[in-house]
Amino acid sequence: MLRLPRLRYLKPASAAAAAAAVAEVGPRAVLVAGGTDLLPKLKRRQIEADTLIGLAHLSELRGVRGDARSGFELGALVTLTEAAEHPALVEGHPGYAEAAGLVSSPALRNAGTVGGNLCVDTRCNYYDMTYEWRRSIGFCMKKDGDVCLVAPGSPRCWAVSSTDTAPVAIALGATVVLVGPDGERELPAAELYRDDGIQYLAKPAHEVITALRLPPADGLASAYVKLRRRGSIDFPIAGAGVALRLVDGRLERVRIVMSGVGSHPVEAPAAGELLAGQEPTPEAIAAAAELAARPAKPLDNADLHHAWRKRMVRVVVEQALQRAVERARARRP
Amino acid sequence: MSTDGELEVVGRPLPRVDAVARVTGTARYADDLQLPRMLHARILRSPHPHARILSVDTAAARRIPGVKAVLTGMDLPIRYGIMPVSQDERALEFEKVRFVGDPVAAVAAVDEETAAAALDAIRVSYEPLQPVMSIEEALRDPVDEPIHDPALTRQRGNVHRLVSYEFGDVEAGFAAADHVREDLFFYQGNTHLPMEQHSALATYEDGRLTLWSSTQVVHYVHRALAKVLELPMHRIRVIGAAHGGGFGGKTDPFSHEIVVAKLAMVTGRPVRCTLTREEVFYAHRGRHPVLIWMRTGVTREGRITAMHVRTALDGGAYGSYGPATVFYTGTLQTVTYAIPAYKFEGVRLFTNKAPCGPKRGHGTPQGRFAIELHLEKIARELGLDPVELRRRNYVRPFTRAVNWLRVTSCGLEECTEKVLQASGYRGRPRRPGHGMGFAASAYMSGAGTPIYWNDMPHSEVQLKLDRTGVTAYCGAMDIGQGSDTVLATVVAEELGLRPADVRLVTADTDATPVDLGSYSSRVTFMAGNAALEAARRMRRLLVEAVAEATGVQGDLDEIEVREGRVGEVSFEQACQLATTRFGALSTSGSYRPPRIAGPFKGSGVGPSPAYSYTACVVDLDADARTGLIRVNKVWIAHDVGRAINPLAVKGQVEGSVYMALGEALMEEQVYRKGRHKWPSMLEYKSPTVLEMPEIETFLVETVDPEGPYGAKEAGQGPLLPVIPAINAAVFDALGIWIDETPITPEKVLRALDARARGQEARYGPRRFPDVDYGAPIRVDPPDPHDLRVGEELERAFAAAGR
């Protein structure tokens, strides 16, 4: 069996104390919520740590507050199952609930959290392997090495952003609340990410996400379409989160954000703008999907053939747009 | 069983005898076993696909506190291998490594962490050699050196085994054909993916070695341990622990089994080793990737006049069962279709990958895939219904095939009719992207010859009866297929009990007589027959004792043994009477298949005392935009001879369908840059419950004359037709041929693209490499109606000077 390294587990009294603990212990400390992403990685030595700063006991980070009218605040420790099944959330932001419900498998959704999902490590099938396997093929720059095995000669890592919930959160214009040793700040969800397979989060390691804030529903219709090999377990190999408004038969404020196509959740602003003011005809949707998918350049580091994944990006974007439009239509009185 | 032969428990869907233990978690798997002072072993594996070992320095590892022993190849230099002709593995290599994952050194330590740290401290220096990663590469002259020493393989380059046969006059057969077609297929390799990782625990006490292991074949592990450790067999005991799934993947003796045994001997302490999931991918012995070329001549009516098959197998780094596998890619075609002239050439090649071996269906799914699609294409070309074409060529029951395989009971027609009827295949409605496909197949109920040549029984069962009841002893290993349930059911049937009343001791080489193990679908047929013989003998003794004690005169066969009673007394009383009369009783039974193999070298692979038959129809939707496939339903009919426990048989059929779906649609044991691309259960894709379609299973009972109560196999055969039926259904849906496995969405789109460009609407291999198979062994076909077996057959051979 792959074994965890010997670890010290700390239970700080608050999120702020957790942040302080990480800052104090330094790079060998890591925050843990549900542990569903982190623990396998510790076993495979993709992440090396000797101290886990536990969050799971912090009741201040639990619970879904608010409603569709005022917007929602999801504590970082809300489990994906809770998020997927929360009636008001399913009603208000179906795309977000849908995304949470499509993460992995039921058992992992019972343990995995909203905050953890936003921070899930980027993926690459040269990297998500055991220490022995990685040593055998030669370490890559994401961990222990200095080259990229997918794109040799590349100065950067192209590991893939694989969080299912971030795309819709960004499309909805959600914000995250962070607590650090110096206090709290609120950040648009999109700004949590960097286009870098290694330093994929634009926050210091010690900052703790305490909540995800979703805006008031206010006519916003959302959807998330996930492509994966199997009906469960698998990470997205392409995903599209969409939020839009349909006002008098015309689209407004269309945001399209994709997962599984780059090292960060990739927004397609031009495609969103293309649709603004238009009627949601199949042609218009197809044209926007085409535009959104164009820059995606999947590499041979995830499941299935990358050329096929490239072709599928527009399909998932189109399906997500259609579904969001249907929801918008259904919602209008 | 009642005196008029009415069956009481055979044929009833009773729960398996181990069901409660399995679902309540009390079944003890090898990794659950703990002994006082137990040490943990880990194995250091090669990071190179192909390299010479220059040196192994274990000094630093030995110094780590908690490390109790370190082994290198020099401690276990004797080669072994499952097949006598392919003794090419070492428990730990010291000369060269042949794939990423090849074992090189091992450590026993107080815990797994310490053992792992010790592995890190072992310094191995390698001289890398050019790896050989494909069939094409393996056929070329080696760049550095062959993977195995040609002095051992006695073959050129990286060739492991070559077979070449011609049965009947193939040229004349093709000349008589109205139509000849050639096709090329590729069947990708895949692995068993058992839930339970391999695990073994050894102790060495008072000069006796005991090994508990997650194995399918305690007897073969016993033999390998004796050979490599140079211990007499009576000082070794091998016990099969509760089994978490084999599918052929635990049918070889494995490095870790030998390593823990040696470590126990060296340290004097119990030692356990459980493979990681990654190591299970390296232990492998899974499906061989096979390239297949097929050429068939048919008459205008679709009758086969001749067939020529060539296969090339990517064997991986070691022999394993490969010498048999290469035969299986070609031999069983003839027991489904009557082929009057048949030529078969096969080659197995060594490559620097995890060794391939037997996986459910052992070598036959590849050939089956090819022949079913090939016939499907021939039928469409001739404008014939593909099912009808097959039916015109179906073998008849009780005939002998061109390659001398003897067919007894055969329910192919009934199976076909069942699935056609139930699925509505014939008048199927059409909607875009919807398709249905049909295929048929056959499989062996146990190999007619043992792996190592001998004339002893293949299975033996002993029964002990005393005042406390009855116990059955058999070397067979229940790997989840339900062989314990079969044993208990057979004994219960004969002694008028319920299966749960029969105590079982199985797969323990000290306690149980030999059974060759759970492979080649042999256990129900062979151990079942052995149990039947032992139980009938026991029944006779019981009846005798009861008759004597109760003063019954006349025909003892008239005494009813049923529903817990023997004649007028309860079974319990009968046991007491029998013990009073004879003392504790024991009877034994054994089974050895009759001599059925033909009179030529290599005829031992393929013969089986009976063949099971299967037919299936698959219904699916294929999306032309994404290439994604959704299997909606599978109708499958299996001729099992007799279902000793229909619930268990259905379980085997459904499990086979599940495994087939994985092979057809997603599973691939593939390599990138010299190593396994994804030795991880998340990345190696296998279907989940959500991918499972509805399955409608029909059991056809042809009551085989030689099977126990007429039973034949059910564990492997039902997998076979499902895979080609899926490809046929994809053609039905989209008009494209995917001539390889798995059918990924990418391949579907590439075939559609090809069609859109005006090219052949197909995705699949384009070239069969040049292989020098050598001159074929020419064999005269038998008289198809000559069903003689055993001594009669041998006398006939002798008379004919064969």
Ligand SMILES: Cc1cc2nc3c(=O)[nH]c(=O)nc-3n(C[C@H](O)[C@H](O)[C@H](O)COP(=O)(O)OP(=O)(O)OC[C@H]3O[C@@H](n4cnc5c(N)ncnc54)[C@H](O)[C@@H]3O)c2cc1C
């Ligand atoms: C087999 C398998 C399949 C999976 N499939 C999917 C999938 O389909 N889609 C998907 O999106 N994910 C998937 N995951 C990943 C993971 O299960 C989920 O992303 C889950 O939501 C992570 O949440 P967690 O609470 O378990 O995170 P953890 O494992 O506890 O943490 C993950 C990361 O986030 C950090 N972190 C956690 N909470 C906070 C916080 N409050 N503030 C700051 N940092 C924090 C941790 O330090 C760590 O770096 C899968 C995992 C496995 C093992």
Ligand code: SF4
């Ligand atoms: S993209 Fe390149 S650098 Fe990044 S994890 Fe994969 S192989 Fe390593």
